[in-house]
Amino acid sequence: MRWIGNNTDLILGYLASHVWLSIVPTVLGFLLALPIGWWANRVPAVRGVVLSVGNVLYTIPSLAFILILPGVIGTGFLDPLNIVIALTVYAVAVMARFASDGFASVSPAVLDSARASGFGAAGLALRVELPLAGPVLLAGLRVVSVSTVSLVSVGALAGVDNLGRLFTEGVFTGNTAEILTGIVLVVALALVLDLLLVIAGRALLPWSAGARRVRGGVA
Amino acid sequence: MIEYRSVGKTFSGGNAAVADFDLVIPSHTTTVFVGSSGCGKTTLLRMVNRMVEPTSGQVLIDDVDVASRNPVELRRSIGYVMQASGLLPHRSVLDNVGTVLRLQGVSRAETRRRSLELMETVGLDTALADRYPHQLSGGQQQRVGVARALVTDPNILLMDEPFGAVDPIVRDELQAELLRLQRELGKTIVFVTHDIDEAFLLGDQVVILAKGGQRAQVGTPADILAAPANDFVRSFVGLDKGGRELHVEERDGVQVVVDAQGRATGVLKG
Amino acid sequence: MIEYRSVGKTFSGGNAAVADFDLVIPSHTTTVFVGSSGCGKTTLLRMVNRMVEPTSGQVLIDDVDVASRNPVELRRSIGYVMQASGLLPHRSVLDNVGTVLRLQGVSRAETRRRSLELMETVGLDTALADRYPHQLSGGQQQRVGVARALVTDPNILLMDEPFGAVDPIVRDELQAELLRLQRELGKTIVFVTHDIDEAFLLGDQVVILAKGGQRAQVGTPADILAAPANDFVRSFVGLDKGGRELHVEERDGVQVVVDAQGRATGVLKG
Amino acid sequence: GGDPTEGEAAASDTIVVGSASFPEAQIIAEIYVQALDAEGIKVESKTGSGPRETYIPALTNGELDLVPEYSGNLLSYLDPEATATGPDEIVTALADAAPDGYEVLDPAPAEDKDSLNVTPEFAEANGLTTIADLSKVPGFSLGANPEFAERDYGIPGLESVYGLTGIEFVSIPDGGGPETLQSLLSGDIDVADIYSTTPSIVENDLVTLEDPENLIAAQNIIPLINSDKATDEVKEILNKVSAELTTEDLLDLNAQNQGPDKTAPKDLAKQWLTDKGFL
């Protein structure tokens, strides 16, 4: 544990960049997946394509993905952008499915009723479909955020600073404390972000607590 | 006045839900479409606010073909109460009631005022204003649905089996409430149900529909009971098998009305 | 004979669903529990087959406390038709009907024979035997539920709002079917509903329940209509506000029976 | 390919220092960083930049300006055909082999190269002193970084130069670190490729097999730098550092890094520079 005390700056530095490398792909992936999921929910053929492409993307081994990117899209070899792009792709792959499920979860009766009240197409999408897909979108976002935090560490093998460094460096020096610190911080970071998402969900979706019952009642 | 002129609807699958349907619905009265499941009641109802477009014929409101009107505006101008309320689960009761007003650009304060007023009109405690739909009972949800449909003070109110999902006791209450409201407001109501008792209770004019949206009989409840047009109507209203044939038995000095199956249905008076 | 002896049930949340309930249900008759939602009907019914354990008092079948019997065997010996059928969605109709026989170790062939027989008894086309429940209409599912409950030829049949989920026309059919069956089989039936009309139609003995499983009145339908025990019963069976007070009007030479609200309910005969 | 960061990195006058991803390289890179910084030169530390196959491309496309290198391995990377094995030969050859726009500065006396080690018991039991003696051991297993399986100085060289056969190769990607050592001591492997400056060799009395054929090239520490950034001042500082850096220093630094204190590369660099009077 003395090691931690001696290296707080190093650890905090890795933690800070780990936070950024986790949040940016999660947010980007979420935003990109929304229109894709919405579209996929509209057009069954698109949904099929989105789901299978998502499957393929998700099976690309993360290390290979991060390492190959510079050769494919011309980013720098040490550029954190490689990780951001790779993890954004994973995030979109997972999130698009959730987004499509989320929009599908909106009760057709409610949509019909909103249309009948005189909502136009845009109003319907933004003011009815989007908020009602909220609970499923949140569930997806939670999965994406947790797995992104955990995946960022692989980037250490490609020379990008983050908590994963504590694993790669700890191995060379046989430093169990260092590796453990890394694991604990990664898990803690994931749980903190998850908690924040849950709190944000409560604030933004105050109606969702018992909403399942409504749908159950209608069906 | 709403008028159907040889209206037909064939859905994309080739399913002819309605064919060559004619009807005049007088203003300020309640017309009830009644028929068994799938006979085309909802299809006919939704043609009025263009939620369904007829494939042939026309629907006219006060002699104007609805096809010539902007659907979004048309819908905002007509009250529509759906089966199982169709409330927006992510909006409070008050916001649900005020939805159309807000869409029409009415100010927030004015919307609030009118929504609260409407809640009172339909017999909803205004203390419920900030609840979400799932926090209400089935009957309360239906009242919110009615309030929402009435908030813009539309001339026409479409009601599609609005009381189908609530339990019989609450349903009785809601029916009584609707009768009271209609006495006060005098809207043109088009009401859909598959319950012949409900149709007879609410309808000034009852339209009995057979499969494919065919008019089996149109008339007042008493007319239909007194002179059913054919066997289909007779069976539908329960006049066959003696279902509506009542007789009187005396029990403990009380005149009990009993049906053909021996079921006690009421007490004779006067 | 089923007997409730000062039975009480307080659920873990502290909710006293039933308190100090006494009742004798004679054999070979139909007893109907009727009351509004949440009054404890299901709770009382499920005490008979130990799906609910009373927190006080006893339930006896033919003078034997059910608490002394093995619950699994007890349940296999009592027919139970649940609201919304409660069929196993992953088993065919035939397998659903035969479930209990198979659990009792009856051979496959014998189970098949008896199940097909029961399907006929309840008026189900045996061509439906290999379908899955979701491939049946609501009314057909209810019949399967009844067939399943009857397949072991139990003396007691518990029915919990078995016709609540089907549309009124089908419900009428099922009710008629049940009356016919009961005439043939003479089971001890305990039937739960919140529809007073259904209760009056089916019940030899009707138990009107108030909140908390309180007996408001017990008697035959005619007894109750003729002499309602109190205001609660009067209002529940619709005798207040003139709901069941009928009078006769002549229309086109036909004697039409009309209720206090002017609603035509039938035609007077004899 | 065209790299978007190229122009930007080259235009700035900051020297970005990278290194391989193992501790010794990071320590030396940190020494460069702090030595330059002490003289007021703008530096940025991006140490631990992956394997050579990542950081050399990163260097040539402008993401990095300076890396500490190992002379022999660098030469064989830059020129796979090169045959030089002696220390001076290699440095001479490197001057030609360096990519355009890049140059190597003075090599340090400090050397750290792959070395094949066995336990004293195993050496005694099989009479081993040189790599050639391994031919007496039928079917031994050898643990090393994955690249050892393919490099000239690795398995191919052992087979062609020393005529060894039937080597069971075990990939242990920790650069001769604790896992390699543990595998050797537990008998999971017979021979371990451990960098010669690794303290565990001495601590465990391991027998380092001699390399009479000079299969494993000299590996002096040598800075590889972007010529644009290699001002006279920078060269002077780095050459002074190299002149002071000895193999013993590396052993000592590694020992502190891997010992119970696990002192971080940054701190070790600072300590070394202080001891040598740079700070």
Next chain:
Amino acid sequence: MSVASDSWDWLTDSANWSGDAGIPHRTLEHLQYTGLTIAIAAVIAIPLGLYIGHTGRFRGLAVASTGALRALPTLGVLTLVSLNTGINLTATLVALVLLAIPPLLAGAYAGLESVDPATVDAARAVGMTHWQVLWRVEVPLAFPLLVGGFRSATLQVIATATIAPQVPGPGGLGVYLLGGLAVGDYPRVVGGAVIVIVLALVVDLLFAVVQRLTTRRRVSTPDRV
């Protein structure tokens, strides 16, 4: 693009298709690790998930701990365990099993939870014992979601088993990624990744077929874990 054509050359080079370092052997190894991982994880997670789903007990705990497990960085676990074990599969298996448990566990308890409580109640009411309810009603009805859990666990393990050679001992398809990386042979890295993807897709297809076959004649159940 030359990486693409070089990768194609690597993939089609017959030399890469034979021997212990050949693609067939590495694929087999990869499948072995995957199979072993899934088997161990299933032995742990499935009974636990069935228990939680059947009784409803410890549900909160299960949700929280699967969340934490999902957050566990596989690379960290792998290195940590490998420091304390020899040259064998232990570290790889520990890391991969921890990865596979959350989807399996969630598939099991979410599967049982997806079964309509009314159906379970009905099964009890006709006189089924706890075991009969579990095996004859809950498990068959939860089957699509159970298989779904296996499906996502297996895919994740196949993709992640590539980091196994990060520690001494294991081979598998990750050898191409790590080895290729170590000597800068990008075509080999890409080729290895392509094989992993193809393998994952084939396995995914098999699962899809199983799911289709087991769901076909039943009521449609929601297919999310």
